[in-house]
Amino acid sequence: MYLFCSLWEFHSSFHCLPSWRVDKKDLWPVNMYPPKFIAVHSYIVYTFISSKITLQYSPKQDVKLILVFDRYPYEVIEEIADFITKGSGMRPKIGIICGSGLGSLADMIQDPKIFEYEKIPNFPVSTVEGHAGRLVVGTLEGATVMAMQGRFHFYEGYPLAKCSMPVRVMKLCGVEYLFATNAAGGINPRFAVGDIMLMHDHVNMLGFAGNSPLQGPNDPRFGPRFPALVNSYNKDLINKAIEIAKAMGIESNIHVGVYSCLGGPNYETIAELKALRMMGVDAVGMSTVHEVITARHCDMKVFAFSLITNKCATEYSDKKDDEANHDEVMAVAKNRQKACCELVSRLIREIHLASA
Numbered sequence: 001m002y003l004f005c006s007l008w009e010f011h012s013s014f015h016c017l018p019s020w021r022v023d024k025k026d027l028w029p030v031n032m033y034p035p036k037f038i039a040v041h042s043y044i045v046y047t048f049i050s051s052k053i054t055l056q057y058s059p060k061q062d063v064k065l066i067l068v069f070d071r072y073p074y075e076v077i078e079e080i081a082d083f084i085t086k087g088s089g090m091r092p093k094i095g096i097i098c099g100s101g102l103g104s105l106a107d108m109i110q111d112p113k114i115f116e117y118e119k120i121p122n123f124p125v126s127t128v129e130g131h132a133g134r135l136v137v138g139t140l141e142g143a144t145v146m147a148m149q150g151r152f153h154f155y156e157g158y159p160l161a162k163c164s165m166p167v168r169v170m171k172l173c174g175v176e177y178l179f180a181t182n183a184a185g186g187i188n189p190r191f192a193v194g195d196i197m198l199m200h201d202h203v204n205m206l207g208f209a210g211n212s213p214l215q216g217p218n219d220p221r222f223g224p225r226f227p228a229l230v231n232s233y234n235k236d237l238i239n240k241a242i243e244i245a246k247a248m249g250i251e252s253n254i255h256v257g258v259y260s261c262l263g264g265p266n267y268e269t270i271a272e273l274k275a276l277r278m279m280g281v282d283a284v285g286m287s288t289v290h291e292v293i294t295a296r297h298c299d300m301k302v303f304a305f306s307l308i309t310n311k312c313a314t315e316y317s318d319k320k321d322d323e324a325n326h327d328e329v330m331a332v333a334k335n336r337q338k339a340c341c342e343l344v345s346r347l348i349r350e351i352h353l354a355s356a
């Protein structure tokens, strides 16, 4: 078992190194660690002062340190991007994030070069069922793409900046378009299970609570300190997707609406769902919003959709079997993966043809 010791949030006062001091109580349980460990640790603190760092220490092995960044400096993201572009020999143009149970979006990729998250330096690992934990790079409908088969969620214990760090990796790999997909509960009473909601806006509940993937020092190489989020969801891509849905004969299952992300992992209470509905939210989940914010910050074009995997109970009189559960979410995603794959691949084809 690993002992996790998340040591401390760095305050601006730490920037006046080398005259920094650490209170002994803050070091618990480090004070029981060997001096060699503490020396190495201090060095790391000094070196990566602009990041918050979590150390994993294995007492079974002598001094085993795994650095896990909570905020990723530009250079570390650049290193990860180099690893992927050199390892795949490609600079992908379109990035795809597969939602729960929608990993098959990445299975469409031709001549795939697969990177297990565990083998990518400084990359987090997926811990949620239905998120395989691999990055797949290759071609789809003639376009170069990279797909995350497995995303990172706040409820897994990852800070938002870490959840959406792969979007910045995509950017430095050359990605211009982000396709973000998710499984979500339908709040809008017009939505049926299996419908697809094209996202045209979001309500960032985690943002209301003072949490943002862009918190902390801003690196202008990614984007501005205060990015605007009006028109985050590309209208042309939404319109093209509607046309494609018509051509596929599924227009009655397609909606355009507002998604909201809550922290999870619990599903929402009826009172929360009522409140979301009053705010104009159509579908609710636990992802995507921070990825979109990160993508817009670095000026990527965004297309996102929710697969409605369950109808949310918004009245106390609603049936008990309206309670959400992850098995149902996965089962519906599996049933609808064909339509989702076709929508995504046709849209990518349009983007590719338009830029050829």
Ligand SMILES: O=P(O)(O)O[C@H]1O[C@H](CO)[C@@H](O)[C@H]1O
Pocket: 098, 099, 100, 101, 128, 151, 153, 181, 182, 183, 184, 264, 285, 286, 287, 288, 325, 326, 329
């Ligand atoms: O948003 P994705 O990753 O598709 O997954 C959704 O499904 C899970 C809950 O069933 C949550 O993780 C929620 O966010």
Ligand code: HPA
Pocket: 183, 184, 185, 186, 267, 268, 284, 285, 286, 309, 310, 312, 324, 329
């Ligand atoms: O009802 C839901 N709520 C939150 N997240 C979800 N992901 C799938 N369904 C849901």
